[in-house]
Amino acid sequence: METPPPRALLGLTTLVVADYDEAIAFFTGPLGFTLVEDAPLGGGKRWVVVAPGVGRGAGGTGLLLARAAGADQAARVGDQTxxxxxxxxxxxxxEADRRRMLDAGVHFEEEPRHEPYGTVAVFRDLYGNRWDLLQPAAPGPAPR
Known part of the structure; x- marks a missing residue:
């Protein structure tokens, strides 16, 4: 019998930003993320990690906020996909999260939609990257 592979977890996703401090302020303010780590790396670089909820280690993915280095990276700030x-x-x-975000000035592109998979609305972060705010639908009975 084959041994199953070890459990893997996506820990961090890099988000290229224009400025560390303004990105930290946006993610920990309007979005309510936790600043998990902010460590200097020398030469003006920092290791900055933010995460929703209680932060990394709770089974979720964090964002590594990486300040753009050079024109190529700067051109991708706000349009990484x-x-x-x-x-x-x-x-x-x-509803509570959307209202809190709207009150903090977050721009939503649309009114909430109710889809089979849940309630969703697209918003933009401070640089223009598009996000879904999504409340998954409650699990129902298994299909027969």
Missing amino acids: GGRVAFFLYTEDF
């Missing part, structure tokens, strides 16, 4: 939704922020209380 060619205009597609790049990130999916799951919530247990769509």
Whole structure:
């Protein structure tokens, strides 16, 4: 019998930003993320990790906020996926989170939609990257 592969978890996703401090302020303010780590690396670089909820180690993925280095990276700030939704922020209380985000100035591109998979609305982060705020549908009975 084959041994199953070790359990893997996607730990971090890099988000290229224009400025560390303004990105930290946006993610920990309007989006309610936790600043998990902010360590200097020398030469003006920092290791900055933010995560929704209680942060890394809770089974979720964190964002590594990486300041753009050079013109090629700077050109991708705000459009890292060619205009597609790049990130999916799951919530247990769509209306409360959406209201909090709207009150903090987050721009939503649409009114909430109710899809078979849940309630969703697209918003943009401070640089223009597109995100889904998504409350998954409650699991129902298994199909027969």
